[in-house]
């Protein structure tokens with residue numbers, strides 16, 4: 001059986017192992033060039049005769065699937081599977097699987113890391129010390145950039161699913177009160193320091209707002225001029241979910257006039273970020289390159305789940321199948 005990994009590079013740039021995948025067949029692993037070029041001819045040349053394909057970002061359109069008659073299984077190396085034409089795969093009897101949850105704790109951890117950086121400025125203070133300043137650097141002294149104590153603060157979490165809850169658990173351990181908005185509240189999760197509220201209350205009562213809901217038509221642009229006006233002065237905003245949840249011009253404007261005291265974003269509307277994105281020059285805005293999911297353990301887990309999914313498929317067991 002020929003198994004082709006079209007673009008495993010993002011998960012495994014070379015530091016990890018595909019473990020027992022080679023026990024399942026002849027394995028060919030390509031790097032990111034299949035995705036970077038994504039020409040149909042290149043995909044077909046690389047996937048020729050494959051019965052199994054793994055893809056992370058390389059698109060598998062109807063046109064491509066039409067030309068791969070031996071293909072039986074596509075393992076998407078991600079949660080979202082819009083890279084595959086699912087209807088075309090269904091018609092051809094090709095089974096497609098995804099990986100629903102692999103980095104819940106990692107993204108929760110990154111959310112808190114971003115929050116701590118906004119509150120304690122560890123990186124900037126360390127840099128200042130290395131440049132010969134102890135506490136006299138006017139740019140990075142603790143009275144010009146006050147540190148913020150989190151204990152006792154209220155964190156509003158929008159989208160209280162897997163990652164929202166993981167973040168909420170850490171926040172409560174830090175002594176914060178959590179208020180959450182979820183489309184369908186699970187009241188059994190409430191306790192003394194975690195309560196569901198409506199969205200207006202979340203906006204008006206939170207000192208920190210963290211976004212963890214998916215990007216849908218009704219969540220796109222939910223952080224905008226109007227909702228920012230509802231928030232407390234000096235609110236902190238964190239987004240590790242999806243960039244388009246935020247109207248970036250409105251957030252940049254609110255940061256520059258101090259209404260929002262700080263923002264930390266692992267995701268932006270267009271990735272990689274465009275040079276004219278107003279958040280690049282906005283005051284007190286941290287931006288990381290969509291890496292919340294990328295700790296070593298998380299990437300290895302993702303690869304292991306991908307292999308598990310294939311093993312189950314070969315054993316006739318349907319797990320994480322999105323073509324049913």
Ligand SMILES: NC(=O)c1ccc[n+]([C@@H]2O[C@H](COP(=O)([O-])OP(=O)(O)OC[C@H]3O[C@@H](n4cnc5c(N)ncnc54)[C@H](O)[C@@H]3O)[C@@H](O)[C@H]2O)c1
Nearest residue numbers: 159160161162163164182183212213214240241242292293
């Ligand atoms: N930065 C990263 O590396 C990274 C990695 C993984 C996931 N993510 C993002 O994190 C998001 C959350 O992932 P998850 O695993 O927690 O998903 P999840 O499905 O477990 O949780 C999402 C929650 O949002 C709720 N929701 C849906 N629509 C809503 C709405 N309109 N308003 C409020 N809540 C709504 C759902 O009911 C659900 O409880 C994903 O959508 C993804 O965009 C980012």
